[in-house]
Amino acid sequence: MIDPVDTRLPVSEAVALKVQYSSRRRNCLGRLTTTTIRAVDGVDLTIRPGEAVALVGESGCGKSTLGRALLRLERVSEGAVRFAGSDLTGLSEAILRPIRRNMQMVFQDPFSSLNPRMQIGETLAEPLLVHGLASKAEARARVAEILQIVGLDPAVAGRHPHAFSGGQRQRIAIARAVIARPKFVVADEPISALDISVQAQILDLFEDLKERFALTYLFISHDLAVVRHIADRVAVMYLGRIVEEGSPESVFDNPLHPYTQALLAAVPSPDPVRERSRPNPVLRGEPPSPATAVTGCRFRGRCAHAMPVCAMADPALARGADGTHAVACFLHHQ
Amino acid sequence: MTSPLLEVKDLDVHFGALHAVRAVSFSVAPGETLGVVGESGSGKSTTMLAVLGLHPKRQGTVTASRLEFDGEDLLSKSDRAMRDLRGRRVGLIFQDPLAALNPLMTVGRQIGEVLVRHHGLDKHASRAEAVKLLERTGVPDPLRRAAQFPHQFSGGMRQRVMIAIALAGRPELLIADEPTTALDVTVQAEIVRLIRDIQQASGMGLVWITHDLALMARVADRVMVMYAGAVVEEAPVDRLYATPRHPYTAGLLGSIARLDQPRGVRARAIAGTPPSMDQPIGGCAFAPRCPLRFDKCTVAPPLIPLGDGVRAACWRLSGEQA
Numbered sequence: 001m002i003d004p005v006d007t008r009l010p011v012s013e014a015v016a017l018k019v020q021y022s023s024r025r026r027n028c029l030g031r032l033t034t035t036t037i038r039a040v041d042g043v044d045l046t047i048r049p050g051e052a053v054a055l056v057g058e059s060g061c062g063k064s065t066l067g068r069a070l071l072r073l074e075r076v077s078e079g080a081v082r083f084a085g086s087d088l089t090g091l092s093e094a095i096l097r098p099i100r101r102n103m104q105m106v107f108q109d110p111f112s113s114l115n116p117r118m119q120i121g122e123t124l125a126e127p128l129l130v131h132g133l134a135s136k137a138e139a140r141a142r143v144a145e146i147l148q149i150v151g152l153d154p155a156v157a158g159r160h161p162h163a164f165s166g167g168q169r170q171r172i173a174i175a176r177a178v179i180a181r182p183k184f185v186v187a188d189e190p191i192s193a194l195d196i197s198v199q200a201q202i203l204d205l206f207e208d209l210k211e212r213f214a215l216t217y218l219f220i221s222h223d224l225a226v227v228r229h230i231a232d233r234v235a236v237m238y239l240g241r242i243v244e245e246g247s248p249e250s251v252f253d254n255p256l257h258p259y260t261q262a263l264l265a266a267v268p269s270p271d272p273v274r275e276r277s278r279p280n281p282v283l284r285g286e287p288p289s290p291a292t293a294v295t296g297c298r299f300r301g302r303c304a305h306a307m308p309v310c311a312m313a314d315p316a317l318a319r320g321a322d323g324t325h326a327v328a329c330f331l332h333h334q
Numbered sequence: 335m336t337s338p339l340l341e342v343k344d345l346d347v348h349f350g351a352l353h354a355v356r357a358v359s360f361s362v363a364p365g366e367t368l369g370v371v372g373e374s375g376s377g378k379s380t381t382m383l384a385v386l387g388l389h390p391k392r393q394g395t396v397t398a399s400r401l402e403f404d405g406e407d408l409l410s411k412s413d414r415a416m417r418d419l420r421g422r423r424v425g426l427i428f429q430d431p432l433a434a435l436n437p438l439m440t441v442g443r444q445i446g447e448v449l450v451r452h453h454g455l456d457k458h459a460s461r462a463e464a465v466k467l468l469e470r471t472g473v474p475d476p477l478r479r480a481a482q483f484p485h486q487f488s489g490g491m492r493q494r495v496m497i498a499i500a501l502a503g504r505p506e507l508l509i510a511d512e513p514t515t516a517l518d519v520t521v522q523a524e525i526v527r528l529i530r531d532i533q534q535a536s537g538m539g540l541v542w543i544t545h546d547l548a549l550m551a552r553v554a555d556r557v558m559v560m561y562a563g564a565v566v567e568e569a570p571v572d573r574l575y576a577t578p579r580h581p582y583t584a585g586l587l588g589s590i591a592r593l594d595q596p597r598g599v600r601a602r603a604i605a606g607t608p609p610s611m612d613q614p615i616g617g618c619a620f621a622p623r624c625p626l627r628f629d630k631c632t633v634a635p636p637l638i639p640l641g642d643g644v645r646a647a648c649w650r651l652s653g654e655q656a
Contacts, residue, residue: 058518059489165607166374195373196545197623200589200603222518225548225593229600248597266523267593268548272571274594275552280527283520286488 009085011184011216012047012070012103014040016079019062019069035291039065041240042079044317047184052210052217054231054248056224058263058287062240067186067220071103072096084183101131104177108189110169114161120172121157127180142179149212150175150205167198171205178209188220203230224267228252236260239287239298242317246325256320256327258303259283297330305331339364339507339539340385343400347377347384349393352612354380356564359637362507367533367540369554369571371547371586375611377563378543382509386424387416404506421452425500425538429512431492435484441468441495442480448502467498472528490521494528501532507539514549526553547590551575556643559583562609562619565637569644579646582620618649626650 019040027033039062047053047070055063068074070081072088080089083103088096107113115123124146125139134142144154150171161169170190177185187206191199203226209215221227227234227248234251236244236259244257255261262283268275285302288294297303300310309330317328338361347355355377362368372378383389384396387408401408403419411419420426428434436444445467446460455463461480468476471494484492493513500508510529514522530553533540542553550557550571557574559567559582567580578584585604592599606623609615618624621631630649637645638652 058520167607195608196547197373197586197589197604198607200591200601201605203591203601204603223591224519225591228593228595229591229597252593262520264593266519268519268523268546268552269594270548270551270575270587270590270592271594272551272554272575278552283523286490286521 008049010046010082011049011051011084012045012218013082014043014045014066014070014079015082017043017045017066017069017076017081018078019065019074020077037290038240039290040069041290043237043240043242045070045235045242045245047216047218049183049216050210050214051232052206052219052230053233053235054219054221054227055235055237056221056227056263057237058222060287060290061237062290063220063237064188066237067188067218068105070218071100071105071184071186073105098131101127101133101180102182103184104180104182104186106170106174106177106185106187106190109193110166110173111161111193113173114169114176116161119158119160120164123161123172124157124176124179127176131180133180146175146179149209151201165198166194167201170194170202174202174205174209178213178215181213182215184216184218186218186220189222190219191226192221192223199226206230224252224264236263239294240290241298241328243299243328244326245317250322250325254325256325256332257299257329258305258331259299262302297328307331337405338362338402339404340541341400341402342381342385343398345381345384345396345398345401347380347389348395353614354394354563354611355384356562358560358563358565360558360565360568362539362541364506364539365533365537367542367553367555369550369557370541370543370560371545371550371557372560373545373608375562375608376560378560379511380563381560382511382541382543386420386426386509387411387413388420418452421448422503423506425503425505425508427493427496427500427508427510427513429515431489431496432484434496435492437484440481440483441487445480445495445499445502448499452503463502464498467502468495470532471495471498471501472524473498490517490525493517493521493525497525497528497532504536505538507541508533509541509543511543512545513542515544515546522549529553547586548592559586562615563611564619565645565647566620567644567646568637569646570642573642573644579640579644579651580620580648581624581626581650583646585623585625618647 017040021037022034024032024034043066057063065074076089080087121143124143128134128139128142143157147154152171191202231248234248235242238259244260255264283302296312297310297315300306315328315330317326318333319326340362343359345355345358358381370378442464445464449455449460449463465476465480468480473479473494514525544550554571557571558565561582567583578587588602589604591601604623609619617632618635621627635647635649637647639645
């Protein structure tokens with residue numbers, strides 16, 4: 001998986017990763033049945049130092065579960081998760097705790113991710129104090145510093161979350177994620193709950209912090225237009241599997257997988273003239289449930305190009321001649 | 335232009351001290367789509383709920399110098415008459431179909447109920463009509479699906495059910511409040527197409543509320559931009575996107591990431607945040623965030639007609655009044 005010229009250790013890595021949930025419930029005949037949800041179903045992903053990798057796909061495709069599994073916030077069913085070369089797969093929470101300060105998460109909803117009873121200064125100082133990285137006085141200075149970096153007045157440290165707007169709360173959540181100087185940040189739909197006029201501000205902040213703290217990001221997003229502008233690399237997920245991966249230029253300007261093509265074709269553009277000449281949507285139906293077992297290619301039921309081979313074998317994610325753009329589709333396999 | 339289906343003049347909505355909608359005027363013609371765009375708290379949904387008489391009387395005060403549907407005054411109508419209007423002549427679709435559907439009633443019965451109540455169909459006929467409506471909204475296997483409950487439907491399929499219910503009364507006006515916001519983009523594209531196809535076939539007027547400017551470009555004929563409870567700009571869709579006149583509209587269009595632009599072209603954020611609506615707003619509500627503000631902006635600007643159906647509320651434009 002590792003680029004031959006890039007010998008640096010990846011920051012985060014998933015190797016043949018599977019995350020499954022099973023639920024037991026009684027069916028209509030009263031018999032106990034077990035359903036297995038394959039949220040992540042065999043993913044290889046390597047995130048290198050300083051990269052911003054975007055994970056895109058529709059709801060239920062497993063992108064959030066994959067992000068959480070990379071931080072070991074999910075139990076790994078099969079395969080492995082590594083962080084900076086060390087295997088996190090089977091580690092207990094106690095052993096993971098000191099590693100956690102290097103891997104942080106920013107959530108979608110800044111209204112539920114901050115403790116409403118704590119002053120934001122306390123919320124921000126917590127990671128420093130929990131991990132023993134600073135004394136109380138040092139923590140206070142670090143809080144003032146990080147508030148300034150994320151564009152807030154240090155004087156607001158004594159206020160509670162309710163005193164802030166959505167965009168300001170997301171700045172605070174981001175400040176908490178980066179205050180202990182982590183190496184790796186997973187941001188799960190970090191702007192989709194914010195007002196449109198504020199979204200670009202938060203993206204600018206992520207960009208600024210990436211430079212300032214040499215951060216490595218995984219952005220999870222359903223918004224392809226945003227991804228195009230912030231990602232160094234894009235991975236497209238469908239039903240638990242990465243089906244296409246490459247630079248934003250290659251994936252967006254020359255999508256190879258029929259799913260990526262359909263997804264891009266469905267994104268509206270803020271241009272009424274272009275919208276009027278847009279062809280009708282090509283993708284029909286909805287993705288199958290991750291609880292159903294699939295044979296062959298998991299997209300073939302909705303694919304306009306399905307061939308006999310697609311029912312028989314599961315296409316692997318294979319790299320093309322350029323060594324970076326990869327696609328899991330028999331149309332492009334030699 | 336045909337006479338408007340819905341005409342609203344100087345609509346104000348107060349919730350106690352909170353002035354949620356401020357002197358909003360607009361009209362919708364049959365067959366036309368009016369897009370209403372704005373951020374959360376801009377008053378776009380509150381405006382439409384007030385028009386439909388859906389604000390509980392004790393909580394909100396609704397006033398207007400004119401509020402007419404097909405020439406009939408809505409402010410003087412009884413609750414019962416308004417209910418009848420909503421079931422028969424005006425349809426409504428919301429963002430969250432799960433919250434709007436009764437979880438304990440089969441989908442077929444919920445659609446049938448509208449037909450029984452507002453169209454005098456008997457139970458048997460309403461049942462058959464419900465299946466037809468599901469089929470028309472693109473629900474596969476409608477006979478079997480009509481007997482199922484809302485939780486057995488995916489988000490996209492639930493929204494189709496909501497559309498079927500809204501269409502049961504063959505409405506002359508459909509108000510769609512962020513109908514695709516909770517849906518994936520591929521499903522959104524199908525729902526947009528469905529609503530537009532139905533509109534083309536029936537000639538109904540459509541009000542489409544969204545915060546998504548890219549989606550708005552796809553659906554609207556005319557767009558009304560709201561900020562802090564008031565209309566700041568209204569224009570035919572091509573004009574609005576080609577030459578936005580209000581600094582807020584221009585800022586919004588500049589701040590969204592576009593798929594059709596190369597990576598180097600960065601979106602420019604609008605500084606600051608929308609004002610809190612529980613404080614009185616003196617002057618232009620956008621002035622604190624506006625790069626073009628000057629001393630006149632301490633007084634609230636009127637909507638200035640700029641010709642070709644364009645209106646914008648900005649003192650910078652007062653010299654070029656049409």
